[in-house]
Amino acid sequence: MGSPIFADQIPDEDELFVERIRTAGAIVVGKTNTPEFGAGSHTFNPVFGLTRNPYDPSRSAGGSSGGAAAALACGFVPIADGSDLGGSLRNPASFCNVVGFRPSPGRVPSWPTDDPTQVLAVDGPMARTVADAALLLSVMAGPDPRVPIALPEPGASFAPPFAADDPDGVIAWAPDAGASMPVDPEVVQVLEGARSAVEGSGWRTEPGFPDLADARRVFLVERAAMYAALGPLLDAHPGQMKPTVVWNIEEGRRLTADDRNEAERLHAGIRSRMAAFFERFDLLVMPAAQVPPFPADLEYPTEVDGHPMETYLDWMECCWCITVTGSPAISVPCGFTPSGLPVGVQIIGRPGEDLRVLRAAHAFEAATGAGRRRPALAG
Numbered sequence: 386m387g388s389p390i391f392a393d394q395i396p397d398e399d400e401l402f403v404e405r406i407r408t409a410g411a412i413v414v415g416k417t418n419t420p421e422f423g424a425g426s427h428t429f430n431p432v433f434g435l436t437r438n439p440y441d442p443s444r445s446a447g448g449s450s451g452g453a454a455a456a457l458a459c460g461f462v463p464i465a466d467g468s469d470l471g472g473s474l475r476n477p478a479s480f481c482n483v484v485g486f487r488p489s490p491g492r493v494p495s496w497p498t499d500d501p502t503q504v505l506a507v508d509g510p511m512a513r514t515v516a517d518a519a520l521l522l523s524v525m526a527g528p529d530p531r532v533p534i535a536l537p538e539p540g541a542s543f544a545p546p547f548a549a550d551d552p553d554g555v556i557a558w559a560p561d562a563g564a565s566m567p568v569d570p571e572v573v574q575v576l577e578g579a580r581s582a583v584e585g586s587g588w589r590t591e592p593g594f595p596d597l598a599d600a601r602r603v604f605l606v607e608r609a610a611m612y613a614a615l616g617p618l619l620d621a622h623p624g625q626m627k628p629t630v631v632w633n634i635e636e637g638r639r640l641t642a643d644d645r646n647e648a649e650r651l652h653a654g655i656r657s658r659m660a661a662f663f664e665r666f667d668l669l670v671m672p673a674a675q676v677p678p679f680p681a682d683l684e685y686p687t688e689v690d691g692h693p694m695e696t697y698l699d700w701m702e703c704c705w706c707i708t709v710t711g712s713p714a715i716s717v718p719c720g721f722t723p724s725g726l727p728v729g730v731q732i733i734g735r736p737g738e739d740l741r742v743l744r745a746a747h748a749f750e751a752a753t754g755a756g757r758r759r760p761a762l763a764g
Contacts, residue, residue: 595669676689
């Protein structure tokens with residue numbers, strides 16, 4: 386967990402999806418680095434230090450699965466797993482030019498867990514290619530009777546090779562996230578540069594972005610409620626958690642029943658509007674990160690395109706605004722900035738349509754070829 390509190394902890398059991406990948410023949414070679422308690426999309430902690438970007442070691446590898454993304458980019462491992470609450474699979478994939486897939490909630494059942502019905506945090510695969518990510522998903526996914534939200538399709542449904550996807554669909558193209566949040570102009574430029582390749586493969590693109598105006602309120606409340614569970618640990622170990630984790634816990638402790646009820650009502654509205662959006666469009670394409678990899682000595686970007694960020698979470702809005710929709714979302718290499726920093730694209734589909742998102746990502750990957758460019762540090 387990247388925490389001094391657990392620096393000497395050795396788990397005494399595997400999580401369900403780890404059991405599954407071991408049974409399928411995977412050799413677990415180790416754990417990769419994360420920020421403390423997975424909080425923040427920049428991987429550093431007082432136990433193992435800072436994870437740097439393989440394409441430019443002066444830059445961040447993202448997070449919270451920054452260690453996994455860097456290991457993939459360098460060729461240390463062929464596949465890796467991670468979890469995603471506010472972008473922890475998608476953001477580091479974008480920063481390190483690899484693939485990170487956030488499946489629909491319930492696609493990869495979480496067990497053991499204290500809350501088998503929560504839908505914000507999910508487990509998922511990372512890899513250097515979409516096919517490799519799908520291969521890992523094929524053994525991570527599948528129903529489990531202990532998890533009520535587990536989806537019924539067997540994991541083998543996602544194993545490559547993929548059947549050809551329908552190229553006649555309509556993609557909502559939003560390189561600037563529909564102007565709903567600040568996005569660095571270099572990121573917008575890279576995404577726009579890939580548009581012709583996508584259209585050349587048969588897809589139609591039109592400007593479009595869903596109404597996610599309430600996503601911030603929903604995400605901050607529901608995330609804080611989850612972090613409140615760490616309250617007893619904070620009480621037992623004062624001064625041993627980083628300030629942003631403490632802030633999350635304290636925000637959660639301040640929540641009232643009215644706060645939770647309002648968040649649930651707003652959450653339902655987002656789901657309804659997203660369903661209406663996907664009646665018009667088949668997929669949504671937008672940035673997987675609002676900025677290119679930032680300097681590693683920063684804790685987080687305090688501004689994006691001249692807009693100040695209120696909290697350490699705000700610069701990750703392009704990912705967590707999608708989290709609350711329940712949609713599957715994948716980050717795929719898209720291209721590079723003029724200084725050679727990776728930029729990923731986020732492809733989002735209807736809840737439950739994980740396979741279609743994977744197929745579209747596979748086609749996008751082939752059309753752009755950006756993922757074939759490896760860093761000088763690659764083994």
